[in-house]
Amino acid sequence: MILAEINPSKPGGLPIMANVKEVAGAFNSGKGFEHPVLDRFKANADSGPSLYFDMQKVEQRMDLLAEVARPFGVTPLLAVKSFPDERCLGSAQRKLGGFDISNPVEYACLPNNLNDKLVSIVSPEMDFDISGFVSKGNAAVVVLDSFTQLDRYFSQQPGIPYMLRVQSTHLVENTNPAYYQRTRFGFSLEEVGQALKHPKVITTPPAGFHVHHGSEINQITTFQSMIKSLASLARELQVEPKFINLGGGWGKLTPEEIRTLLAEARKTFPLPCSILMEPGHWYSKDTGFAVCTVVNQMQSIDTINYTVNISKRAHLRWSDVNLIAPIESQPRKAQRVQFFGPSCFEGDLIGNFIVPYHSDFSHESGLIPGQQVVFSNVNCYSVAWNASFNGVARAKVNPI
16 A cells, blocks of 8 residues: 555546546655655644644755755745744745745744844835834835825935835746736836936935745746846836845746746846745745544545545635545545535535545545545645634644
């Protein structure tokens, strides 16, 4: 018997035989699912919902990105909203160039000694004291994305440089797979030109441009398009940016693609321009697991419906999880299963899966009331969204 990582099946589809052959083939190749944190699950005596993250792998990713970025003088930040856990923030302090934050609450969560770090402030509100964001010894830059924010910035005169946020949808080619038509964040290209004619902006010009394209399927070509468009914008407006912030959305890019991309960015914006990037999920992809307990079981025509004590909406938002299940070496059949959270919300669906087995499904899979279930591919953003709802406890977060 092996542990297999089973991907969600498409509702309405019946890829049962294909799934059986896939898992059987993986077994014959000696490819069971293994992960260093799985042994820790066995020692988890808590019957409540838990989220585990392999912090060694997270730190390795931070080291890797810092190594990739260093030859090009690019500063990788951690988007605090992506993984607001004390241990992750401490790792970022040691290994990265700083943090991307949105408000005073996120700033307060950061480690105290930030003397050699940069904090980028990107907020939809800007109704707080901007000058307070350097109290931990860090440098700072603030991002503005509207004329209202420009007015608030100049009314405070915080002495912190600012960038103009440009709408990403005006910078990405509409043929790009990650393109989407509208965003509510940032100035349009026309508005950037208008902002630069503002009397106070003329006196105190922006330090550069910020762009964030929030698609989950960004490709290297997505960023290449944005870099090219920002360069054209800077030439057209006769601006020599001191900062270019390429934002987040790096989750699908490989280290090799990032290296190629940063080389192009540095060639386009030579030193002394500071190039920033704000990955979130990139650091922790494939490191998160959820552990829960089966609390109810119901049989429909061709599907077993399980209720577990972890919720898609309360604990696993933004996570499209895989199921970790034991599989016999020569599966002959397959069972469709669904997992639901314990809330009263009808749509609290965690996922649909096809689980191969040999003869006795319940015994082989271990999917019976009272037994633990493990899901992989938990997104670090689930830590930030982690909540209590309908009397269900918040999940315990365990960076290990």
